[in-house]
Structure formats: structure tokens, C-alpha cells
Amino acid sequence: MSNxxxxxxxxxxxxxxxxxxxxxxIEQLNQIVTAQQRQIQQLEKxxxxxxxxxxxxxxxxNQINDGVELPPHY
Structure with a gap:
């Protein structure tokens, strides 16, 4: 039994x-995922x-182009 x-x-x-x-x-992966989530949020902003x-x-x-008239030959 000892064995x-x-x-x-x-x-x-x-x-x-x-x-x-x-x-x-798991702790290392959690830190990586948390950092990636922060980076994703920054990139989304x-x-x-x-x-x-x-x-x-x-x-x-568009506002600038509206004020510019092209010459008649265009």
C-alpha cells in the first residue's frame, strides 16, 4: 500500500x-485580451x-464646388 x-x-x-x-x-491570456480590448476601443474611436x-x-x-461655375465650353 505504501507504493x-x-x-x-x-x-x-x-x-x-x-x-x-x-x-x-489563464492570467496571461486575460491580460492580453484586456489589452487588446482597450486597443480595439481606441481604434474604433x-x-x-x-x-x-x-x-x-x-x-x-461640395460647398466649394457649388460656388464654382465652369466655363460654358465644359
């Missing part, structure tokens, strides 16, 4: 080591801002 007990103790220690590594890996500026520029360009 069986030692085997069980070794199996438990092996599982504890694996669990510790898994917990560490930047994209929205750029889209607003582009629309504004297009609107200004």
Missing part, C-alpha cells in the same frame, strides 16, 4: 503543478473620428 500511496501523492503533485501552470496561462472628418471634408468640398 500505492506514493503513486497517488506523486499524481496529486503532478496535477497541482499542471493547475498552477494553467492558472498562470479613431476610426469614427476619421470618418467624421472625412465626411466634413467632403461636405466642405
Amino acid at each position: 500505492n500511496s506514493e503513486h497517488m501523492q506523486q499524481a496529486i503533485e503532478t496535477l497541482e503543478v499542471k493547475l498552477a501552470y494553467q492558472e498562470d496561462t 479613431l476610426t469614427s473620428s476619421m470618418l467624421d472628418k472625412l465626411k466634413n471634408l467632403q461636405s466642405q468640398e
